[in-house]
Amino acid sequence: MSQPPQHLELTKVDIDFPTPNGPFKALQDINLTINKGEFVSLIGHSGCGKSTVLNIVAGLYQATNGGCLLDGKEVNAPGPERAVVFQNHSLLPWLTAYENVELAVKQVFGKSKSKAEMREWIEHNLSLVHMDHAMDKRPDEISGGMKQRVGIARALAMEPTVMLMDEPFGALDALTRAHLQDSLMEIQKDLNNTVIMITHDVDEAVLLSDRIVMMTNGPAATVGEILHIDLPRPRDRIALADDPQYNHYRHEVLTFLYEKQRTPDSGLSSKKKDEATLKVATDEHKPKAKGEDKAA
């Protein structure tokens, strides 16, 4: 009768946003269960509500119906056990890299760790993301990739149960992105965090994830398909480039995005979109636009 509680569980989540023309249903009937230590990517077209799902798990948004359980407890407010890596790093521009992480560490471990322990912990986390050499630099003095590293260090330093990443590498150039993806895989192997990551990048999703959750287009977006990525870890991007299994997974995701789900056109603004979004459309192949705009 009584099941052991799942690690992270989204059940029948709907969300309505109030607009002048009445409520706008952004998400409808999202059901998702995530296991401990799993790396899950959310992928879908811009505006399909990926960020909204993440924000519900973070507690920044409240679901209109349904809800989110983390280790059997309802999520109804933000908290450091669900650390967020924001899309545009969101570091405090007036604090150095060290001080940015320190703010989070003091908040989480202010009572349990001594000053020296906190210092060591901050430095440890910054060195995890290879930022120990620029601890005393402020965000405007370091590059975009370095800022995002500090953002990740800040999230890691909170020792989160679940790490939520909102297109963490979307604004970075391809080389920096590859580098950070490798760092992230290493860190996740060591710490075994649960990670939910939003991405627009098919390669990134396949390379990093245990499962890819593909979302249908909004309004009233929901989970379209879930793809299990059964590739052995550690994964090497160069070896995988020729791997038929890897390419098969890429193909699956691309098919979902560009054939089953057409790029949303003006449909975003229309109040109600019918089931047409689910119909297979083969006539329109759009090249993938990376980081085209800031989703949802």
Place this chain on the structure above:
Amino acid sequence: MSNILATMGLSRFIENPKTNFSQLGKSLLIPLIGLLIFLFIWEIGAKNVHTSLGTFPGPAAVYQQSLTLIEEHKAERIKEVKFYERQDVRNEKKLAKNPDAKIKVRPYTGKPTFFDQIITSLITVLAGFVIASLIAIPAGILIGLNSTLYSAFNPLIQLFKPVSPLAWLPLVTMIVSAVYVSKDPMFAKSFITSLITVSLCSLWPTLLNTAVGVSSISKDLQNVSQVLRLNWFTHIVKIVLPSAIPMMFTGLRLSLGIAWMVLIAAEMLAQNPGLGKFVWDEFQNGSSNSLGRIMVAVLVIGFIGFLLDRCMLFLQRKMSWDKTVVLR
């Protein structure tokens, strides 16, 4: 020295003096030419304006008057020193006659010189500005954080913001006379009156700019604060205040400018010692030198206003975390 140059907006010449020499020449030469043209027009124009107090003073006459004002100041200081010397001698004689005699030390009560007036004005404006800021910054933070408070106070702010100091002054004077009653007052009533008038007129820009700065904190940083579960106080100190600082300083600079302008008007009417009173006294005095002396005061008022703004700019540069923004 480099600090002074930097505040005057000439910092780029310090960094690389050789290559920028011609540029330096240009940027000093052009303002100089502008100044010379202004002096020329002033000289010509002044000659043709005949008032009941004589011909309007040209640059030379004004320069003459500024020297006179310095001389008067020196003479007054010498008189003061002599007064105290005489008093000391008198007291010593008294003590020699009778060791138990009560000694009175009277302060010197000579006429305040132009420079004394400048000091008084500066003290008044800074006191008024500090009081206004102490009210406006916390109030601005509260109003900026709470949209209900903002809607409640916004009409009042919009109503009082455009009120001229001259309209406040009679009311403030009457209230101060009625309320500030003390046998041994720490401050003169006229000082309190101009102080309050200055504060009333100069707090609005700081209040509004702080409120706007506080209310326009980026959503991302607010999310960070929420995820970290920062308490109210830490949220204000670590997130709200730093991100509002640029707007706050814009407000403070506007406020200080207004405070200085208002002060001169308030001093004229309240008869509070200061530059305003100096101008008014010279006007009432009506000697053939008066117009020249007033013109000196006008230039000094302008120059001090400029210096005050540069001081704020210097502070702003010190406090600002965003070094990429060009502040001017």
